[in-house]
Amino acid sequence: MMFKKLLATTAIAVAMMSTGVVQAADIKIGLVVKALGIGFFEAANEGAQEAAKELGGVQVIYTGPTSTTAEGQIEVISALIAQKVDAIAVSANDTDALVPILAKAQKRGIKVISWDSGVAKKGRQMHLNPSSNALIGEMNIKLAADALKAGNFASGDVAILSATPTSTNQNIWIEEMKKVLPKYSNLNLVATVYGDDLADKSYREAQALLKTYPNLKAIIAPTTVGILAAAQAVKDAGKIGKVYVTGLGLPSELAGHVDSGAVHSFAIWNPIDLGYAATMIAYNLVKGNGSDTKIGMGRLGDANLDENGEAAMSEPFIYDASNVHKFADIF
């Protein structure tokens, strides 16, 4: 009798614990970003924390190196393995360099996905692209063409300011841009340079482009760090209206540059949703939910996986003077 009573009390105590305010995390997910201090990834973390809260019993550990290197990511991934996380979701600084450490994680039973910037197939179970890569590539070129139109330039030189030279996502997008460029005969691509998703290096690379190419009409930066630095460089050089900056950026970071005219328009998907979706997928893998072709992304529906184990979240959105301030408060 006494024993039964004890059991009942324990059951109540356990039940209370699981509904209590201080909840022990049953599942730990490491969210590894290219580098700390980048607004885009901070927004993604916001979404990841939202997913953790919605699921309950989930802890998201937001982490990354201080600069955008594969070596730095290998270190933080090693630490996550030592902490015995259940899943790792990484936006990679290098397609191949992370494969050995991620293979080690998988051998220990940790579920691994890449999101935003992918790792090679051997290093992960699936990859979540923010959107179709072809669509992102074409959109960047179209935005450059729109910028030339806004400046009343019939034609002109354009340059790409990217993140790191090993960044999977930017490299694929640049490839896609080059595929559609022949359709835009008024755009003459003169250079592709790399700011490594560091504000100061991106700024200097943009300055160098302005100096080297006097007929430059647009800088396409498919990186939130690069586009912001390039807009600042154009402004500081007194080239507003002469050179337009476009690419992928955050409304919160670019609203002022749209106002000044350094940026006519730019694009991005919802980075909060991207972090949310990556976390939901990581959780579902840990729980054994989903299949080789479909896995849930919570309020965003299902991710449909292709034969490469890749899925696309949604479509990018274009921002300009008509809507940038409305979204600047969100991300």
Ligand code: RAM
């Ligand atoms: C930067 C990063 C990220 C990319 C965005 C658009 O924040 O390079 O990987 O997706 O830009």
